[in-house]
Amino acid sequence: MGEEKVEVKITIPKSLYDKIKEEADNAGFTDIEEFIRFVLEQLVESGETGEELSPEDEEKVKERLRALGYID
Amino acid sequence: MIPRPHGGRLVNRVLTGKRREALLREAGELPSIEISYERLIDLMDIAYGAFSPLEGFMVQEDYLHVLYDMRLSNDLPWTIPVTLDVDPEEISSVKEGDDLALKYNGEIVAVMRIEEIYGWDKKEYARQVYKTTDKNHPGVAKTYHRKELLVGGEIDLLREPSHPLENRILWPIETRVLFREKKWRTIVAFQTRNVPHRGHEYVQKAALTFTDGLLIHPLIGWKKPGDYRDEVIFAAYEALIKYYYPKDVVVLAGLLMNMNYAGPREAIHHAIVRKNFGATHFIVGRDHAGVGDYYGPYEAWEIFDEFPDLGITPLFIREAFYCKKCGGMVNEKICPHSEEYRVKISGTKIRSMIREGKIPPEYMMRPEVARVILSFKDPFVH
Ligand SMILES: [Zn+2]
Numbered sequence: 331m332g333e334e335k336v337e338v339k340i341t342i343p344k345s346l347y348d349k350i351k352e353e354a355d356n357a358g359f360t361d362i363e364e365f366i367r368f369v370l371e372q373l374v375e376s377g378e379t380g381e382e383l384s385p386e387d388e389e390k391v392k393e394r395l396r397a398l399g400y401i402d
Numbered sequence: 403m404i405p406r407p408h409g410g411r412l413v414n415r416v417l418t419g420k421r422r423e424a425l426l427r428e429a430g431e432l433p434s435i436e437i438s439y440e441r442l443i444d445l446m447d448i449a450y451g452a453f454s455p456l457e458g459f460m461v462q463e464d465y466l467h468v469l470y471d472m473r474l475s476n477d478l479p480w481t482i483p484v485t486l487d488v489d490p491e492e493i494s495s496v497k498e499g500d501d502l503a504l505k506y507n508g509e510i511v512a513v514m515r516i517e518e519i520y521g522w523d524k525k526e527y528a529r530q531v532y533k534t535t536d537k538n539h540p541g542v543a544k545t546y547h548r549k550e551l552l553v554g555g556e557i558d559l560l561r562e563p564s565h566p567l568e569n570r571i572l573w574p575i576e577t578r579v580l581f582r583e584k585k586w587r588t589i590v591a592f593q594t595r596n597v598p599h600r601g602h603e604y605v606q607k608a609a610l611t612f613t614d615g616l617l618i619h620p621l622i623g624w625k626k627p628g629d630y631r632d633e634v635i636f637a638a639y640e641a642l643i644k645y646y647y648p649k650d651v652v653v654l655a656g657l658l659m660n661m662n663y664a665g666p667r668e669a670i671h672h673a674i675v676r677k678n679f680g681a682t683h684f685i686v687g688r689d690h691a692g693v694g695d696y697y698g699p700y701e702a703w704e705i706f707d708e709f710p711d712l713g714i715t716p717l718f719i720r721e722a723f724y725c726k727k728c729g730g731m732v733n734e735k736i737c738p739h740s741e742e743y744r745v746k747i748s749g750t751k752i753r754s755m756i757r758e759g760k761i762p763p764e765y766m767m768r769p770e771v772a773r774v775i776l777s778f779k780d781p782f783v784h
Contacts, residue, residue, distance in 0.1 A: 364711070368710075368711050379406065380407045380410050381407070381575060381578060382411075383579075388579060391575055391576050391579045392579060394576065395583070398569060398572075400572075400580055400653065401580065401583050401584075
């Protein structure tokens with residue numbers, strides 16, 4: 331499960347860093363790197379469902395939901 | 403937004419069609435072991451993605467990380483090891499890298515690629531996961547009865563035995579499609595193993611005030627004598643939903659999953675699993691998944707502080723009671739009155755009234771719900 335990692339060095343304004351640090355503290359993160367990773371992940375992955383579902387499979391799922399009375 | 407599954411991708415290891423047929427034929431030639439009903443349930447939870455990102459039973463590295471750090475080796479939160487235990491004799495003919503057929507009641511249900519065979523320390527497991535080595539704890543007792551070695555590796559589900567309540571069970575891909583169909587953006591999940599009383603209803607409605615939908619998610623699995631039978635729980639909830647919830651805000655679906663009584667660790671586990679089902683919020687009860695007095699009343703809440711990266715929001719809603727002064731269901735946080743005005747809703751009291759065939763008072767349980775429970779000849783497990 332251990333995915334390969336790359337090191338990225340970025341330069342950001344001190345004021346932004348301070349804000350990020352404050353946000354990280356508020357959100358309960360002890361490690362600022364972990365917080366930045368978390369935020370980036372959320373940003374990049376939003377809009378994707380993470381499900382591998384072909385239209386045919388989706389129709390099958392809906393059929394079962396219909397049969398069980400969950401959808402009309 | 404419906405959250406992405408834990409780890410980013412919904413696992414699907416249920417084989418279908420030609421691949422399934424081919425593997426079933428091959429599996430007949432493989433060495434095999436018989437697995438217990440509880441491991442079969444784990445197997446299905448893995449295959450259907452309820453345990454995403456797990457693709458199989460844990461290898462030692464993940465096992466140890468989960469045991470000591472409450473995270474997988476890739477740092478993702480995970481608090482309860484998911485392992486397959488075997489006797490050394492059972493697997494004397496196989497080695498790492500081999501395929502192994504898993505049978506339930508003599509029938510092949512899955513194939514596992516053996517990645518690792520390793521030993522484990524049950525007492526240490528109990529100490530870490532259950533915070534006690536006392537064998538009177540039901541989870542600890544189960545642990546001590548398990549076999550001596552663990553086998554880790556990915557699995558493929560080939561066949562599943564039918565379940566009497568299979569039409570009550572939904573899997574993560576199904577609830578996810580369902581929530582999208584309903585256009586819910588926020589969904590709060592409620593874990594239960596009980597029939598609903600007014601306290602449960604209050605907690606659910608307090609949460610539902612702020613979310614688009616409510617997923618009532620009873621755990622289906624092994625029960626102990628004295629528990630309500632699964633079909634009674636479903637019927638009772640159906641009555642509650644019919645008479646006391648608006649149309650189209652509730653989904654009632656069964657979750658086939660083992661109960662460990664691991665208290666705080668299990669509260670995190672329950673939350674992760676609900677995220678995989680597409681919930682954005684999860685109600686964590688006081689002494690959630692606890693048993694006896696092994697855990698402090700708020701331990702299951704405090705542990706969430708250690709997991710800011712869980713990806714599902716816990717809702718800590720205090721136990722509800724009836725207050726004569728307030729004139730309704732309230733909780734500690736919103737009622738200023740003293741004990742003399744407060745009437746606690748006790749599941750134990752309700753249970754004994756049901757046993758005697760009596761309808762509990764309305765402030766404890768909705769009469770429609772009580773009548774449905776009493777309509778069963780025997781609502782309890784023996
Ligand atoms: Zn009051």
